[in-house]
Amino acid sequence: MGNSERECDFWIKQIFIKSNGDLLFCSSQSMKPQLGLVDGNSLLDKQELHTQIGICSQHEGLNTTAIYVEEGNPNGLPAIYSGIRTGLSLENQLIYRPPLMNLEGNREIYPALRTPIYDSNWLNEPQFVGSFSFSSYIYFFFREQLTAANCNNNKGSVISRIARICKNDLGGKQVLRQVWTSFVKANLNCSLNGFSFNQIQSVTQIEENNQNNNNLFYSTFIAAENTPYQTSAICVFSLLEINKVFDNGPFLEQQSAESGCWATIPAEQISIEGRRPGTCQEDSRQLSDEDLHFAKQHLLMGEQIQPLGNTPIIHKGQTLLTKIIATTTITEKKGENNNKVLLFVYEKRKNVLFKILHKIKEGNAYLLAKYELNEKINLMAILPGEYIYLTNEKRVEQYRIGQCSAYGKNCRNCVLDPFCSWSIPRGECFYLESTHSTSPGWLTDETSIFSCSELIKPTELNVFPGDSLHLKCFGDENKIKWIFNGEKVFESDKYILTKNGGLVLLNITESFSGIWTCLEDENKLVEYLIKVDGENCAKPKSLEQFHAVQREWCRKMDNYRNNLSKWQNLYEQTNEENIKNCPIKEDKLTHLNNNGNSNIL
Structure with missing residues (x-):
């Protein structure tokens, strides 16, 4: 049927952890997706493999998602929710819940639920990147081809979305029979000064540790695929803001079938009694046909989901940021919880892993480290506060989150890392121990950054006329600036600013002698003392x-x-x-x- 040999092999595509510790997995076996169950400790089979369509895909390159949920479903039955495409030509575009079975698994209690076939207003060639369960809802992050929009947008361009459904949805009685009655979706806006990063690539979730009981979604976006000038960004979305748009925002409504144009309908004009599209009902089968027809015509919100700060927390040119994972840390300072999120972001083209710190309260992000990897990775996972796991087809690798020794002489990035501390006597970075904060000679948090600047000693470099020299400085290239003998350095025929924040000096003369300082947000990162030896060039001795x-x-x-x-x-x-x-x-x-x-x- 045109499938590759790899697609016909046995691959485990999804693994779900049940509340009792057992592992439920979905595998592709000779083009037949199957579900299996093993003991979480012994990994021995607890039930035979059985075919289950719609959970995982055997197709390579197809982005799918699935989540296992044990609470909030009809009758409290466990369920799997998936975002997937099925069929020989992937014509079935689904947000799907398989039939709900009794606990013994031998009798169907409720039939399967799905999005409709052949209706691109629901889903149009989606690529799913993540799914999450909160309270009464399931959320799906994906990108798709644009269909419903205002007349100024280009049909067929790619746009990023988030969709929400109710866990207790049972579909309609006649209209929307075995179809979601609570499905709504909205645009995710990740843009910078009008420039849109329109294609979501990956998403991860953390719980914000404050009184709001909020959850944050960190997502990677790219501006365009397969171009030499790839640009990427990271945007953060709040669950509270997402629900605010779904629960109170306006909808889009098609003006006429002929025009294809959509217009915003204010929320106050939605006058269906007690039934706003996207809300959960005790029994959706009791909804009237009028309610359900109205819901079918109002799937898309007229308001976009805006990121925290209305801008990306970080953006990088000539990069392809894809997979992202996060872990939170809390530091006590003057009785307040100061949230800091540590991100690991994979750059696919160059095969590097970026380590980024996001300070939620301040809204600032710092590029701490860049690790060059030996092999391409397929998945990343994190054990909060402990380890990061990188996987490929051959192995799973475990690393400590800190990786403090990799900072070398970079005191500033060391103390910004919540898992590291700086030894003043040794001039090195070490993994943070509980005793460091009370022991003399240690810098343990970002309040020590100014002390770091004082500790930085110039690196002395001896060069000769005519040489070229690369001065390295690792940081956020969008924030870095160079100072030479107190004056800001601008790119010219003498200097080249590199994309990684470094500076290349060309055709050095004696006028290049002096102090060269690299700053990020006015904090000193590195300093060089350059001495140009031009005296002995006429009569060289060495x-x-x-x-x-x-x-x-x-x-x-x-x-x-x-x-x-x-x-x-x-x-x-x-x-x-x-x-x-x-x-x-x-x-x-x-x-x-x-x-x-x-x-x-």
């Missing part, structure tokens, strides 16, 4: 001086050859033009007359 003189001679020779080549090309071009364009004058014979004047004959 091997380094001989090499410097040779480089300078080669550079001058290259310039001479380049200028000579330019002159030769210009001469030949000018000569050809003169031959083509200049008029040819006939030769005339002359002779002198008696007065000494010449006459033309």
